Amino acid sequence: EAQVTQNPRYLITVTGKKLTVTCSQNMNHEYMSWYRQDPGLGLRQIYYSMNVEVTDKGDVPEGYKVSRKEKRNFPLILESPSPNQTSLYFCASSLYAGLRTGELFFGEGSRLTVL
Amino acid sequence: AQKITQTQPGMFVQEKEAVTLDCTYDTSDPSYGLFWYKQPSSGEMIFLIYQGSYDQQNATEGRYSLNFQKARKSANLVISASQLGDSAMYFCASNYGGSQGNLIFGKGTKLSVKP
Secondary structure, eight states: OOOEEEEOSEEEEOTTOOEEEEEEESSOOSEEEEEEEETTTEEEEEEEEEETTEEEEOSOOTTOEEOOSSTTBOOEEESSOOGGGOEEEEEEEESOOGGGGGSOEEOOOEEEEEO | OOEEEOOOSEEEEETTSOEEEOOEEEOOOSOEEEEEEEEOTTOOOEEEEEEETTOSSOOEETTEEEEEETTTTEEEEEEOSOOGGGOEEEEEEEEETTEEEEEEEOOOEEEEEEO
16 A cells, blocks of 8 residues: 555654654655644645755744655654744655656644643 | 645535645746645655656546646645545655756645545
């Protein structure tokens, strides 16, 4: 089954404790990206990757890191989480490069709470 | 900076009727993609439909169609014959030729279908 898998799905942590949200896709997609969703703000892109070893900042990259060492994996790293990073996070991938990168398969989301 | 505007925070539609969800975008790039997504109350994000800026015809996918008016910079989603299962949040998004991987989302419209 084609899917994007995120882990953990739910996490409560404390300020400053490094965490990683993993994302893996089994569709051999070139493009992967991370978003956060906050009430009233829609989705905002954190980082994206057009291919292995190629990553770019989205609109809200501060406080986050990513890496793309393999095509299937695109982990999101919060080096020192803060309460303003409490959010619902989505990982997504796309078969397409170019303008159709927005034709996305989404993971189920990871709800992160930072105390 | 690119911007997506969805002016309808919430809408109601009677079952079996058609509904139009508004989306306007703001880019000076001649090359861009436009996307719509659905987020049911269960939380998953589902890609619905894509329109490229150079596409001559409006995109259609089953009961979904995109009313693309380039001069007005609008990309409205039309859902025909609404069903109860169409009740959800709907997000419009866009990228552009200068940064195809950078996807910008609107804040969303909550659609409620009445029986």
